[in-house]
Amino acid sequence: MPETTITTALEFLEKQLNRSLATALEVCARCGICAEACHYYVADPDPKHVPAYRGEQLRSICLRNHNFLGKVFPRWVKAADLDETMLERLAEIAFSECTLCRCCTFNCPLGVDTPLMMRAVRGMATAAGKAPEMLVMLADAAIEKGKAIEGGKAESGPDQECRCQDCGGGL
Numbered sequence: 001m002p003e004t005t006i007t008t009a010l011e012f013l014e015k016q017l018n019r020s021l022a023t024a025l026e027v028c029a030r031c032g033i034c035a036e037a038c039h040y041y042v043a044d045p046d047p048k049h050v051p052a053y054r055g056e057q058l059r060s061i062c063l064r065n066h067n068f069l070g071k072v073f074p075r076w077v078k079a080a081d082l083d084e085t086m087l088e089r090l091a092e093i094a095f096s097e098c099t100l101c102r103c104c105t106f107n108c109p110l111g112v113d114t115p116l117m118m119r120a121v122r123g124m125a126t127a128a129g130k131a132p133e134m135l136v137m138l139a140d141a142a143i144e145k146g147k148a149i150e151g152g153k154a155e156s157g158p159d160q161e162c163r164c165q166d167c168g169g170g171l
């Protein structure tokens with residue numbers, strides 16, 4: 001993967017890193033209570049499906065780039081560099097192993113916002129061209145359809161009358 005792709009993903013993360021996301025990354029107590037709240041974990045009780053584990057992956061990237069110890073002694077604080085394998089794994093976690101349902105947040109005693117972290121990861125993966133192809137195609141189609149609808153409205157002009165029975169031709 002070109003270095004620029006990793007840079008793009010990190011730059012996107014940088015833009016997303018507001019107070020809410022920083023808090024979500026900071027406050028997890030690793031108690032594991034959220035595990036049973038996640039339907040992925042209930043269906044397949046693998047540690048990788050614990051919501052806190054998902055957050056931990058993004059946390060390790062942030063520590064590497066924003067924490068003094070993470071920069072100097074990454075192994076001490078479990079900081080990790082973002083590389084191709086890591087980015088692909090993150091994309092898989094965020095797109096295929098989390099529906100952003102928020103059940104984990106509601107069941108977390110500290111209210112850790114794992115879906116917020118997963119949204120940030122989805123953005124990173126999309127910016128770096130790692131979003132699932134089908135989703136990208138659907139998004140592009142929706143954007144094109146939106147443009148067509150907007151174009152149609154502009155062409156019809158402001159004084160074209162609506163013939164539906166609901167609005168009485170007022171539109």
Ligand code: SF4
Nearest residue numbers: 028029031032034108
């Ligand atoms: S996300 Fe919340 S419930 Fe899950 S391990 Fe962290 S503090 Fe515990």
Ligand code: SF4
Nearest residue numbers: 038098099101102104
């Ligand atoms: S938001 Fe994601 S991690 Fe949290 S319970 Fe839902 S699917 Fe699981």
